[in-house]
Amino acid sequence: MKELIGMGVNIRAKNNAGRLALHWASGAGHEQAVRLLLEYEVSVDDKDMFGMNALLLSAWFGHLRILQLLVNSGAKINCEDKNGLNILHCAAQRGHVHVLEFIMEDLEDVPLDRIDKLDRTAFHLAAENGQLDALDFLIGSGCNHSIKDKEGNTALHLAAKNGHSSVLQRIVEIGLDLEEKNAEGLTALHVATEEGHLDCVQLLIQAGSKVNAQTQKQMNCLHYAALHGFDDIAHALIDAGISKDAANQQNASPIHIAVLHNFPSIVRLLIEAEINLDVTDNRQQTPLHIAAENSRQDIAEMILLEGVNLNLTDKQGKTSLDVAARGNHICLVDMIIKADRFYKWEQDNLRTGSDSWAVKPLTFKQDHGVETQHIRSVLWHLATKYLKHNDWKKLAHHWKFTDAHIRAIEQQWAGTKSYREHGHRMLLIWLHGVIMAAENPNKGLYEGLVGIGRRDLAGKIRPQHIQLSRAVVSLGEADHSIVFLHSSMGSMVLARATFIWNTTFGAFTKGV
Structure with a gap:
């Protein structure tokens, strides 16, 4: 560097991302290089195309000595990048506790609960990124736990969404409201379920989260488990006593959603939990209607084996048989007719249960025996x-x-x-x-x-x-x-x- 400077290079030159040599030296933690550049009085507050300057980069990468050098050289400590992140935000979301300590103990005018452009504080960012030590430091420093971001999320929501169970446990311990809802009406349990984080779901259930809470779309957690095919989470929710027949705004129960998205394991689980198989959605379609419409043969078999009302019609006056025929789903048509005839035979012979058939295990699928x-x-x-x-x-x-x-x-x-x-x-x-x-x-x-x-x-x-x-x-x-x-x-x-x-x-x- 000294040799190049002696040859007359421009030490204030920027690359196509708008970064100076000082940005690179600060981000990489090269203390001697930073000292040399500061001797030539380079600008310490210049920002790159992302709004990051040398001070923010040193905080982001956890280089405390570099940060101290820049502060002593007159760097503005309240600088922010294009997303409104300050040095506290950068250090918190990367988990650099030693940098956080220096900022809070040695610097003035760095607000603990300063929000970025998404209205998130350092506490939010530590929770979102699973930084337990940083979270503990911020809690000990007296941060506000209950601030919501622009989407109405608390730190509890963000930890649950990203599957950070240890952080989630700590936030639960400090007494944050488990039933706090974000802008979409989702609790932390809804969010953990939607993202498929079983450990977080179990933790929140054990902490007392209400499993039957509904969102603005009138969806409970089981709807989300059915939507994404999370059968292990569905098990946990059913064991916790969730409502299995609850409907959303489309009047679709979890089993409607599981059938539509073709998750047989969820359907089987709900059937075992004795869900109502004749429940209808806003189109007055039963789960069998949806299976027939979308040619879900395995799921239709499960439903038919349980015994359902084949005379129920949708808003167009169509039975599940009519829907299967309209879609030219031949195998499903034949399965439903077999089931209808079997139900009648069973009724005529007053036989129900597993001993209703004398020769073979009951199936309505095509015979290849x-x-x-x-x-x-x-x-x-x-x-x-x-x-x-x-x-x-x-x-x-x-x-x-x-x-x-x-x-x-x-x-x-x-x-x-x-x-x-x-x-x-x-x-x-x-x-x-x-x-x-x-x-x-x-x-x-x-x-x-x-x-x-x-x-x-x-x-x-x-x-x-x-x-x-x-x-x-x-x-x-x-x-x-x-x-x-x-x-x-x-x-x-x-x-x-x-x-x-x-x-x-x-x-x-x-x-x-």
Whole structure:
């Protein structure tokens, strides 16, 4: 530096950020370089493009000796950057306690509670940046704890928002109001929940924060947990007794929000907490409506398995089935129809609970099981090769499908041959109900075909095969023998699926 100065360099030259050599030396903590520049009487108060001068940089980076040199050289101690940060703000948010001590003990006219352009004090900034030691120093110096910034946040809000649990604990200990709300009506618990800070949420709950407090949008903390998919926080809130059905301004409960944003874990948690699954939002849509509208199959399955009112309509008079059909969400349409038929069967048989189905665990999703592969293949051949245009509708009416069910299936349109796909879907929905009820699919298919006047197809099923299948069902065999129709060389032939029945008395095996 001395050599360059001797060569006549301009020691007051600035770079494209408006910084002098003094800025660099002060920020980097090079005491000898600062002393040399001060000997040549460089301006100590010049600011860069961000409004930072050498004094502010020394405070920001915690270089106490540099700061003292600059003060002794006449630097203005009440300088501020473009954001209104003074040396106290800079030192506090960076946690430089030794600099804070010098400022408060040796300098005059540096207000402890001076605010920046966001109306934040050094106390706010220490809390926001998790600087516990700086926070303790400011508390000990008698700072005002309850000042709010321009967004209405206290230091408690800022610590919670940024997940600084140790700082949050200290602020709680000094008695700051836990229910103080910011400009949006959020408490510190709302903020911690929205940002996903579980440790802060638990701390605030233990300190006595009201879990059911609502914001200006009438959202409680569970709404935010559902919105962002924070299932661990949702657990904590439910354990603390939060209202699970509370609605916001859109009248959306937490489960509406979780379904909309596709967070199955939150939905499962709320279901386990016995939330009302028929609650409606401002569009009078239930959670199932939203799942149907947005094709949330896994979530729809959870809801349907719990048993819901499928007759509820939204403001447009649409059921969840109508909404799924309108969106061409075929799998969801079929799931809802399966559920509707199962609910009716369950009601007719006065059976409820986990023992309501006799053969398989209940599901409404598409069947890909090996044990039904043969009969599903038969139904596909039947629908695509042998049933006439309106036969599937006749069968549907025979098997007590409703007009709404048929309309929903027909919503899918793929041309003049769409009836084949419609028939196939209807047959698979019917098969689901038969299996759930542990009934004989062959007998039901035979009687259905006879019932719609298709004896030509029904006659292909031999009575002895029906009797054999009935016998196996009566013995309690889950994978009972399925007598099924198959297409071969353009004609209908009869085949049997292999089945094995094991009992304590022996084994009986029948081949194809």
